[in-house]
Amino acid sequence: MKKSLVTAGVALLVGLGTAVPAQAAPGFAFDDRISGPDRFATAVAASKLLVPDDGSATDLVVVNGYATVDGLTASYLAGLKSAPILYTDTGSVPAVTAAEIDRLGAENVWIVGGTNRVSQAQEDAWKDAGKTVTRLAGADRYETAALVAEADDSGLAPEQVFIASGTSTADALAAGPVAWARNYPILLTEAGSLPAATGEALEELGTTNRVVLGSAASVSDAVYAQAGGTERLAGQNRQETAAKIADDAIATEYFDTQSVALVGGTDATAADALAAAPVAGSQGVPLLFTGFDGSLGASTSAYLAAHKANYTTSGTGWIFGGLPSVPQAAVDAATAAVQ
């Protein structure tokens, strides 16, 4: 008889014959902000949290900081290598990123995106510095995602794949920590049709556990069926979908019940969510989005209130991104929601 993965995951949370506290332990707060003056520096801050020891990284994933759609699925690749994700510009490497690359000392650099996103000159410079550079780039975001999904050479098929919208990117970002930690590839699709590259990747991977992220507006029922979807994690909006993904991560993916992270919920803050995926994944911390207007948002507020019994001082309340991305008022509201 095979062990039940799902049962084990759930059991991890609830204990056996042990009551959970009735409310959050006094003192739990969202007070650990990982940020820098811009998206590049925020990614570096997250990288330092993941790899605190200088020179101890072996691998590094680099994507364009302004075209994160190319790197949308990079969280999976980074997870395969236990690597951080750093941002660069198209033509040159920002100083803060360059310094972090030096600090990490990684031998292997993985570029996600074409030369129109991360220039050939950057690739050449890293090669000249003695690094092994691998670029994964397709004709479009769907093909790039497919190439990333097939990057694992272990011979072991992924246990699960995510299928998410390639145009409404928040859902894929919310799943980033799970993709990193559990080595679940993220494939992208159009809402109304399954791109050929995505279909071929699904066939190539052979994984039958296919979780579709987002509502039918993002991934239609027809595409769900065509892709062989086995489960849909979706809410009324990106905040609620992220909450569903968080619940699933805790229930079945061994994520920490006692910790949670906030990240800005607008498209402009997508870069912070992607950069957060490695360190959040490494500690099993689910991501929640704040509202579009900079507030905590009703869905996230409701999620936190419903789970407040789980949050203890042993856990961590993280914020990824600076004050413009996640205003302090939203952070304070989150802390209040779990009391």
Next chain:
Amino acid sequence: MFKKSLLVDMINRSSETPADRRNFLRGMGLLSAGTVGAGLVGTAAVQSASAATTAPSEASVLNFALNLEYLEAEFYCYAAYGHGLADALATGTGTQGGVTGGHRVPFKSKAMRYYAEEIANDEIAHVKFLRGALGSSAVSRPAINLQDSFTAAAVAAGVIDQGQTFDPFSSEAFFLLGAYLFEDVGVTAYKGAAPLISTPAYLEAAAGILAVEAYHSGIVRTLLYENDLSEPTNLISDARDSLDGTTRDKDQGITVGSGGRANLVPTDSDGIAFSRSPQEVLNIVYLTPGSGVTQGGFYPAGLNGEIATS
């Protein structure tokens, strides 16, 4: 199903203290007029009727095992998932402590991650099982150190030099060495505790846990051998052997002779696994040989429960 009177009698004879006795009874609903059926999570009660008067009770032995399982569960939970046990799984009698150190291993191999996750899930299950069996008599998780302890052990073993740091979470190789430090201890501890358990249901469960720990040990030893880590592994084995405080050799590395022949199953001449007494186990986990030691090493504030002094 046991009769209520039998259960009460067994508990009266075996609990660690009068307070334990009350906790057991309360946990089982036997202090009220309730029925017996829902007690003890489907297991028999604890007893030590045949134990000598100086021998620890079965509850004490199970709590001793629970202390060790907390350590293993925290180690593997951090290694596999990047976080420790939920606080709800760490409550109980005695002083609840925190966990120092621990983070996810930067896995490069999916297979290695699978090994770590499978063992983590088993160790978490052991914690839950023992907590369920002990009910409200279960000890809380004592303070656990997964940081300085490993460095001290590695220095003592000669794996690293004084001033260097051994972080078992820093790589797959170091993770295997860290796991090795625990697994053989677990096997010998459960086997050594067997004579202290007389209730058939608990003896069977303990045998089952011992078997699982032995599976884990076999996995870890094999992986260490396959990854050419016999030299540091054998040093750790020697260190454990010195630490346990006995003159008898109860530990074996993963190779024998000078040719690198594998020795993946540590046994005596009869092909039987070694036993360690609780005191010998304490010597190892406290990283301090000798008697009368109450804390140190992986348990900076000592174990919780009756069996806590070497």
